[in-house]
Amino acid sequence: MLKLLGAGCVLAGALWCGLDGAGRLSRRARTLEELHAALSWLAEELAFRLPPLPRLLEELGGTCQGETGRFFQEALRLLRADPEGGAYQSWRQALARCLTALRPEERQALLEVGRALGRFDAQTQRQALLQGCRRLAAFREEARGEARRLGRVYLALSLAGGTAIILMLL
Amino acid sequence: MEPVREAARLDQAAGLLPGPLRRRVLALPLESRAEAEELRLRRGRPLSVLTPRGEEFLLDTAVTGHDLETVLELASACSVHTVMEQVRNGFVSVAGGHRLGLCGVGVMEGGALVNLRELSSLSLRVAREFKGLCRAVLPRLWREGRLESTLLLSPPGGGKTTLLRDLIRALSAGEGCPPLRVGIADERGELAAVAAGEPTLDIGPRSDVMSACPKAVGMMTLLRGMAPQVLAVDEITRPEDTQAVLQAAGCGVALLATAHGGSLDDLCRRPLYRDLMAQGIFGRLVVIGNGPEGRRYAVTDGEGRPC
Numbered sequence: 001m002l003k004l005l006g007a008g009c010v011l012a013g014a015l016w017c018g019l020d021g022a023g024r025l026s027r028r029a030r031t032l033e034e035l036h037a038a039l040s041w042l043a044e045e046l047a048f049r050l051p052p053l054p055r056l057l058e059e060l061g062g063t064c065q066g067e068t069g070r071f072f073q074e075a076l077r078l079l080r081a082d083p084e085g086g087a088y089q090s091w092r093q094a095l096a097r098c099l100t101a102l103r104p105e106e107r108q109a110l111l112e113v114g115r116a117l118g119r120f121d122a123q124t125q126r127q128a129l130l131q132g133c134r135r136l137a138a139f140r141e142e143a144r145g146e147a148r149r150l151g152r153v154y155l156a157l158s159l160a161g162g163t164a165i166i167l168m169l170l
Numbered sequence: 171m172e173p174v175r176e177a178a179r180l181d182q183a184a185g186l187l188p189g190p191l192r193r194r195v196l197a198l199p200l201e202s203r204a205e206a207e208e209l210r211l212r213r214g215r216p217l218s219v220l221t222p223r224g225e226e227f228l229l230d231t232a233v234t235g236h237d238l239e240t241v242l243e244l245a246s247a248c249s250v251h252t253v254m255e256q257v258r259n260g261f262v263s264v265a266g267g268h269r270l271g272l273c274g275v276g277v278m279e280g281g282a283l284v285n286l287r288e289l290s291s292l293s294l295r296v297a298r299e300f301k302g303l304c305r306a307v308l309p310r311l312w313r314e315g316r317l318e319s320t321l322l323l324s325p326p327g328g329g330k331t332t333l334l335r336d337l338i339r340a341l342s343a344g345e346g347c348p349p350l351r352v353g354i355a356d357e358r359g360e361l362a363a364v365a366a367g368e369p370t371l372d373i374g375p376r377s378d379v380m381s382a383c384p385k386a387v388g389m390m391t392l393l394r395g396m397a398p399q400v401l402a403v404d405e406i407t408r409p410e411d412t413q414a415v416l417q418a419a420g421c422g423v424a425l426l427a428t429a430h431g432g433s434l435d436d437l438c439r440r441p442l443y444r445d446l447m448a449q450g451i452f453g454r455l456v457v458i459g460n461g462p463e464g465r466r467y468a469v470t471d472g473e474g475r476p477c
């Protein structure tokens with residue numbers, strides 16, 4: 001009975017590791033999806049409504065979910081706390097604190113978008129945003145594929161690993 | 171003049187400067203801060219303060235290109251795209267009614283200036299309120315119990331806007347005259363400095379402001395919607411402004427306007443104003459001059475006869 005309980009615990013632990021790995025992959029894909037949608041929305045707003053950047057960040061902070069929402073809220077908080085530092089500094093610092101699921105090349109793409117925000121005319125900012133959108137869309141597709149492929153692999157490996165440990169211990 | 175209040179106006183404008191330059195300005199003596207009219211920032215040179223005595227350089231400062239960009243970014247609340255129309259006109263109105271003049275390399279498209287890059291100089295003009303300034307002028311602007319349409323003239327930086335704002339305040343409050351409804355077409359936001367729908371400068375209790383739209387549009391909107399008795403507009407500089415003035419003049423309201431120029435002759439030499447003067451729109455001209463004892467106001471009728 002005790003052996004069975006132990007085997008169950010080992011299997012559950014292994015499964016949890018697999019699910020966590022798969023979850024991280026799908027979280028990254030979801031974050032990239034949300035960021036892509038947010039940057040597209042920003043580009044549209046800069047084409048028509050031309051609101052000030054703090055208001056745009058406020059709206060994104062209120063509408064985006066989870067880490068993405070926290071990123072925009074943090075960028076706004078930093079911008080309000082130190083406007084002299086400029087929009088790019090706030091964006092960069094917020095990126096360093098949030099969006100931890102992203103990879104360096106994805107963070108770099110976002111940094112390049114941040115370099116243009118609030119500093120140039122609307123057209124230049126839109127170009128930077130659309131360029132950022134294109135790069136994020138490519139990263140998102142890659143992340144989705146990875147989540148699909150590796151998610152299953154992680155689950156299979158965790159189950160196989162758990163079973164192997166149980167067999168070794170029995 | 172209350173030095174503390176006047177110094178606070180400069181301190182507010184200096185809030186747009188990067189930290190080291192701002193701290194240097196705030197460290198100036200109270201009297202200097204109270205009389206400062208402009209801050210001048212030129213790339214690679216020291217910051218300077220314009221006072222009635224001239225331009226004084228703060229030699230322990232040096233302005234960089236990054237400083238100039240920071241000032242523009244702060245003036246636009248980190249949203250340069252919201253002020254591009256003003257950038258194209260060479261200035262940005264900032265909170266408090268101050269004005270940031272811009273100079274740099276022009277980006278042209280189809281013969282028109284569409285942007286400025288590599289900013290080289292900025293001029294931060296401090297909006298001042300000198301209540302009672304118009305007392306020397308206001309009684310001479312009436313004829314047979316009616317306010318005459320009046321044009322205030324001076325070279326740039328001569329104090330036209332300050333005098334116009336005080337005239338608006340006095341007419342609207344009925345200070346030394348019957349109170350009148352004043353409509354203000356405040357394209358640059360310098361006359362009333364409206365923030366969240368409320369004027370932050372004193373323009374009197376009977377004033378209505380149309381801000382941030384072209385003067386011609388603002389004047390016509392005020393005429394249609396607010397039935398003003400006086401229509402005030404700062405700096406007539408474009409043909410469409412003069413057209414709007416001509417239209418408004420036919421509606422029975424008194425006009426208060428400003429223009430760059432040193433005399434009636436100056437004005438008549440410029441095609442933009444020739445029509446206005448020829449049609450006798452303005453019954454009074456106030457020429458603002460600078461003397462050793464301060465500003466002087468010469469009031470004449472539309473043909474240059476002293477009033």
